[in-house]
Amino acid sequence: MKFLDEYRDPVAARRLLAAIRRQATRTWTLMEVCGGQTHSLLRHGIDAELAGVVELIHGPGCPVCVTPLEAIDFAQQLCLERGVVLASFGDMLRVPGSRGSLLDSRAAGGSVVAVYSPLDAVELARHQSDKQVVFFAVGFETTAPATALAVHQAAKCGLTNFSLLVAHVRVLPAMVAVVSSPDSRVQGFLAAGHVCTITGCEEYTSFVDCHRMPVVVTGFEPVDLLAGIAECVRQLEAGQPRVVNCYARTARRGGNRIAQAMVANVYEACDKPWRGMGVVPRGGLRLRREWKQFDAEHRFGGLKLPVLDDCQCRSGDVLAGRIKPTACSSFGTRCTPDRPLGAPMVSSEGACAAYYRYGGLAVAGAKEMGV
Amino acid sequence: MSEQSPHVHCPVPGTGSGETITLAHGEGGRQLRRLITERILPVLGAKSTCFDDAAILSHDGSDLAFTTDSFVVSPLFFPGGDIGKLAVFGTANDLAVSGARPLWISLALIIEEGLPLATLDRVLTSVAGAAGTIGVAVVTGDTKVVPRGAVDKLFINTAGIGERLSPAPSGPVSLAPGDELIISGSIGRHGVAVMAAREHLDFQPEPASDCACLMPAVEALWAAGVPVKAMRDATRGGVAAVLHEWAAACGHTLVIDEQLVPLGQDVRGVCELLGLDPLHVANEGTMVVAVPAGKAVSAAEALRTASVSSAATAIGQIQPRGVSPVLVGRTLGRRQPLDEPHGAQLPRIC
Numbered sequence: 001m002k003f004l005d006e007y008r009d010p011v012a013a014r015r016l017l018a019a020i021r022r023q024a025t026r027t028w029t030l031m032e033v034c035g036g037q038t039h040s041l042l043r044h045g046i047d048a049e050l051a052g053v054v055e056l057i058h059g060p061g062c063p064v065c066v067t068p069l070e071a072i073d074f075a076q077q078l079c080l081e082r083g084v085v086l087a088s089f090g091d092m093l094r095v096p097g098s099r100g101s102l103l104d105s106r107a108a109g110g111s112v113v114a115v116y117s118p119l120d121a122v123e124l125a126r127h128q129s130d131k132q133v134v135f136f137a138v139g140f141e142t143t144a145p146a147t148a149l150a151v152h153q154a155a156k157c158g159l160t161n162f163s164l165l166v167a168h169v170r171v172l173p174a175m176v177a178v179v180s181s182p183d184s185r186v187q188g189f190l191a192a193g194h195v196c197t198i199t200g201c202e203e204y205t206s207f208v209d210c211h212r213m214p215v216v217v218t219g220f221e222p223v224d225l226l227a228g229i230a231e232c233v234r235q236l237e238a239g240q241p242r243v244v245n246c247y248a249r250t251a252r253r254g255g256n257r258i259a260q261a262m263v264a265n266v267y268e269a270c271d272k273p274w275r276g277m278g279v280v281p282r283g284g285l286r287l288r289r290e291w292k293q294f295d296a297e298h299r300f301g302g303l304k305l306p307v308l309d310d311c312q313c314r315s316g317d318v319l320a321g322r323i324k325p326t327a328c329s330s331f332g333t334r335c336t337p338d339r340p341l342g343a344p345m346v347s348s349e350g351a352c353a354a355y356y357r358y359g360g361l362a363v364a365g366a367k368e369m370g371v
Numbered sequence: 372m373s374e375q376s377p378h379v380h381c382p383v384p385g386t387g388s389g390e391t392i393t394l395a396h397g398e399g400g401r402q403l404r405r406l407i408t409e410r411i412l413p414v415l416g417a418k419s420t421c422f423d424d425a426a427i428l429s430h431d432g433s434d435l436a437f438t439t440d441s442f443v444v445s446p447l448f449f450p451g452g453d454i455g456k457l458a459v460f461g462t463a464n465d466l467a468v469s470g471a472r473p474l475w476i477s478l479a480l481i482i483e484e485g486l487p488l489a490t491l492d493r494v495l496t497s498v499a500g501a502a503g504t505i506g507v508a509v510v511t512g513d514t515k516v517v518p519r520g521a522v523d524k525l526f527i528n529t530a531g532i533g534e535r536l537s538p539a540p541s542g543p544v545s546l547a548p549g550d551e552l553i554i555s556g557s558i559g560r561h562g563v564a565v566m567a568a569r570e571h572l573d574f575q576p577e578p579a580s581d582c583a584c585l586m587p588a589v590e591a592l593w594a595a596g597v598p599v600k601a602m603r604d605a606t607r608g609g610v611a612a613v614l615h616e617w618a619a620a621c622g623h624t625l626v627i628d629e630q631l632v633p634l635g636q637d638v639r640g641v642c643e644l645l646g647l648d649p650l651h652v653a654n655e656g657t658m659v660v661a662v663p664a665g666k667a668v669s670a671a672e673a674l675r676t677a678s679v680s681s682a683a684t685a686i687g688q689i690q691p692r693g694v695s696p697v698l699v700g701r702t703l704g705r706r707q708p709l710d711e712p713h714g715a716q717l718p719r720i721c
Contacts, residue, residue, distance in 0.1 A: 004639075004643065008702045010702055010703055010704060013702065013703050014703070017703075036646075042707075043701060043707060044701050044702050044703050044705070044707075045701060045703060045705030045707055046703070048705065049703065049705070103393055103394070103395070104391070104393065106394075107391050107392070107393045107394075108391070116570060116572070222702055222703060337710075338395075338401060338402055338405075348646055356710065357708070357710040358707045358708060358710075359707060359708060
């Protein structure tokens, strides 16, 4: 199958692994930004293959994981107390808020609908004119163009019963936040290939100039990931950091200008709290003033602060790359995909879920055996 | 824990979580297994063999297999099948993989008020056609009508009785290191077809369900004299659910090679697009078979003589128990744990 077989070719992958091992004169520490990349690295055992040569720190690139607790709680309030039809991407439904997840809300009688596209939510609103429909707009720059289009579509249809609960986040400010932390060990980045398909990679040039570390736009298949890692190691060994695009079949230097224009028309950058990381300056998107009528927070009142209990969840440390999921004492014991303490164990892009699915069971078992 | 704004910490989920049945309990994975072992079996005093596809009952020297299944698929009609065909073949398959020839089934209908009679006619025609194809008689039934909204158009329950073949399979508890695993056909077709139809995802070519009766495949194995240890149709939870159930039953580790599992390009494409693992996707005409060491080649050859299992192939083997109950050999050759299905597979965001 086009682009799958070639980029999963074991021969090509082994060749790249050998090249990385040959080239590295010391252990380098890289961060892959996107949760999809984390899952692929672990699924194919690339992290284990590179043990001792490259350490991979898993970045906060899971938009579901970094959505603030208050946003989930507000979504639950909307569907349970305000009779709203809450439309969401499926991956968001399992994430625990203060009072269970949106799936729990659905089981409790709330109207929660999983959709594949924000335009489906607009259609829902068109067909259920007696109900308010709120779309939970989660995702990085990859998803923002589609939700912006949904706002345009809703306006075109003259809908007064459609709004967005905006939880969009931006990748580059999060990368800045990661390396600005005094305990950061990151020496280079595998940039998120699909985000760059939209944003392009020009904006990383000033990041590289400022922080003097490689940024390599990387895809998701094993050969893509190894090619990105190989390029990072090559630059680090040569001491010549720059921006390189290793995902040119999908991402172009300038990105998708039409999508960028759509986002710029509807949204503006703002400071945003990332769950587990604190406020990331310019790390989120909000609707521009002229589109405020489609803002669910504006329409239904502000977010309430949740009641917080003492927390055993270390998702903040995982998302910022300070610890691996298996270093958390709750991993695989108190915290599993069935009973998650936090989002990274239950999202399909969460690092904890990746470890649990592709290797963590072995670790959890070893923990129980006292190994 | 690092010092951060308390507004971005994540608390332990509230007490509301885990107190009710959720859709995840019905997905054929870990949560369903726990529901059955922790809540259902203890109350009924039933045996742990309740996990088998059929109960084997002895009466006056005869061994009969008895099974039941309920069908709540939406939409009612989908490429490759419909709820009627599914209701007959699903129960027939539970008997077939228990090593029994299906003889009689019951048909219980729960109909939502407002269902067009033409729709009911269409389903019944399909039931009759499917039963006729495999020589099974519908011998008893029941019909209920409930108010609008109480069920989703039409739910069907079928119970089936079959006569045990000889020799009987020894069952998953007998699986031992060295035993070999075979899949009877390409995977993931039913789950993908139903999802695409339900969500109106316009894939070209249109994915079609593998809904079919597995009895010809079972008969081919018996006719060839292949000693079968266990069989299971890989329905909800897919191949992964079967492998985990067998690992729990026998206490060993099941290992398969991802590259050997037949997967159609159409199913592969849909799974890649939505971020689904084909090993977790439901099938309705595909089974996993376990045979003693050295018998996989002859078993696969025998299966390939039946059209429902013409793509049968060996995919793995049983090993002494390691830390993980199920391992999958991935692209680079490494063997990684295969997680048990838990909850519905939800498509990824980006």
